[in-house]
Amino acid sequence: MNKVVTLKAFFEEARAGRLTAIRCGRCGELAIPPKEFCPACQERAWDPVPLDGHGTIASFTVIRVPPRGHAEEAPYAVAVVRLDEGVSLLGRILDIPLDALKVGMPVRFRPLIRDEQTVIAFGPA
Amino acid sequence: MRGVAVIGVGVTKFGKHERTCAELFAEAAADAIQDAGVSPRAIQAIYYGNVVGGEGEHQLHMGPQAASVLGLPTIPTTRFETACATSHAAFRHAVMEVAAGVSDVLLVGGAERVLNLPTDAATEYFTYASDATFEQPAGMTFPGVFALIARAHMAKYGTTEEQMAHVAVKNHRHGALNPKAQFQKEITLEQVMKSAKIADPLKLYDCCPFTDGAAAVVVVSEEVARKSRKPVWVRASAAASDSMFLHDKKDLSRVLATERAAQAAYRQAGCGPEDVDVVELHDCFTIAEIVATEGLGFFEPGTGGIAAEKGWTSLGGKLPVNPSGGLKAKGHPIGATGAAQIAEIVTQLRREAGPRQVDGAKVGLVHTLGGNTATVLVSLLASE
Ligand SMILES: [Zn+2]
Numbered sequence: 001m002n003k004v005v006t007l008k009a010f011f012e013e014a015r016a017g018r019l020t021a022i023r024c025g026r027c028g029e030l031a032i033p034p035k036e037f038c039p040a041c042q043e044r045a046w047d048p049v050p051l052d053g054h055g056t057i058a059s060f061t062v063i064r065v066p067p068r069g070h071a072e073e074a075p076y077a078v079a080v081v082r083l084d085e086g087v088s089l090l091g092r093i094l095d096i097p098l099d100a101l102k103v104g105m106p107v108r109f110r111p112l113i114r115d116e117q118t119v120i121a122f123g124p125a
Numbered sequence: 126m127r128g129v130a131v132i133g134v135g136v137t138k139f140g141k142h143e144r145t146c147a148e149l150f151a152e153a154a155a156d157a158i159q160d161a162g163v164s165p166r167a168i169q170a171i172y173y174g175n176v177v178g179g180e181g182e183h184q185l186h187m188g189p190q191a192a193s194v195l196g197l198p199t200i201p202t203t204r205f206e207t208a209c210a211t212s213h214a215a216f217r218h219a220v221m222e223v224a225a226g227v228s229d230v231l232l233v234g235g236a237e238r239v240l241n242l243p244t245d246a247a248t249e250y251f252t253y254a255s256d257a258t259f260e261q262p263a264g265m266t267f268p269g270v271f272a273l274i275a276r277a278h279m280a281k282y283g284t285t286e287e288q289m290a291h292v293a294v295k296n297h298r299h300g301a302l303n304p305k306a307q308f309q310k311e312i313t314l315e316q317v318m319k320s321a322k323i324a325d326p327l328k329l330y331d332c333c334p335f336t337d338g339a340a341a342v343v344v345v346s347e348e349v350a351r352k353s354r355k356p357v358w359v360r361a362s363a364a365a366s367d368s369m370f371l372h373d374k375k376d377l378s379r380v381l382a383t384e385r386a387a388q389a390a391y392r393q394a395g396c397g398p399e400d401v402d403v404v405e406l407h408d409c410f411t412i413a414e415i416v417a418t419e420g421l422g423f424f425e426p427g428t429g430g431i432a433a434e435k436g437w438t439s440l441g442g443k444l445p446v447n448p449s450g451g452l453k454a455k456g457h458p459i460g461a462t463g464a465a466q467i468a469e470i471v472t473q474l475r476r477e478a479g480p481r482q483v484d485g486a487k488v489g490l491v492h493t494l495g496g497n498t499a500t501v502l503v504s505l506l507a508s509e
Binding site: 007031032039058059060061062063064065066067068069070071073074076078079080087088089090091092103117119120121 | 243244245246248249252258259260261262263264265266268269272273274276277280321322323324325326327368370371372373374375377
């Protein structure tokens, strides 16, 4: 059975502090929703899988020239985090000094809530 | 499939302009048609590339508008958009249409104008070419995307900020030889290293500028090409994609779409990276040139930074890369960039590049990357 996780559902869960991935019922590929076909085997049989939110920084940057709408926040860090289950997720880094950031540093998911919007973020592990 | 050639090119001066995208495109297109030596009435369709005209000029349906300003309002037009690879994608479709025998003479190009906009607005509009569901809300920017790639490349291979700076110095040295370039001024390694941080580890001089400009080329069948002055033959034109989501990429130090598009292009042309004499590639950021020279098969993974440092990619080096000055110095009017790169390779293969001519160039490669590395086009052109 294919259980679709919509973006709306993903971010509602994230707002409550929970991350959801999807696992392919055929090849076991783990992915971040939303997707219909499995990019690895083209099967269409996803199952939602909770992620525990722990991971390490795979790469990061400090944005010093932000797009419109983020001016007051700059400088801020954005990282791609490799989660312990094997998938990656991009998000803001919170409560870690910018000059302390390193590839391989352990971090933990937490939502960054701005009014109606939920942004993926990571803080100290 | 029929043989396909480029017989005319036109490029505006790159920099700041007080004209609309349609006006800029019309100048480049008229130059390309006259360079081709064909009648404007011979053009059967126009493939027009533009990225942020909707946001910046409040103009959609821009193909017919561009054709109207060109003075050829009855020619069918289509607008293409694949972020920074826009007009190279348009070129590939034109090549396929001519190869298939549907058309004999097509005009392809693009234009962009952003220097009239506030920097934060232009930065925001460009960001629309990255994912709007995860990445834009996190405050991601294009320098940010390539900063993530740079950091991953540095962590995996030991690539240094100095090696990236060498790419900027080299491309500015080339740009100083190009009268169409936005920056015709050499810079020093120290200037790059001391320039303001934009998205660590990328600094101001690691980044291409915002640019206004346009470029166009005339794509024709072999039969038409045989009657023209100096045809340049299209040996391959390939496209590849990768996930729009940075979180889907398993190795941020590589651009898989570049590797796949290059393999497809070499297969189409029946040649390999060792046969290429001159390259125009997508150096939107210095790290992008380093990763592209690896992905296109010119240098082993992890050694692109060393190649830049040793001068192998300079004019006079073993494989000159971006003799035009690249996006870094020539400028990057995103909708026009692919067509401008093709125009430079055509000029090189016609031996008409003046002081930036690559001696004896017979085979040229054009590489254009769209947005967050999700789209890549690679074409191979040859003088015979
Ligand atoms: Zn699968």
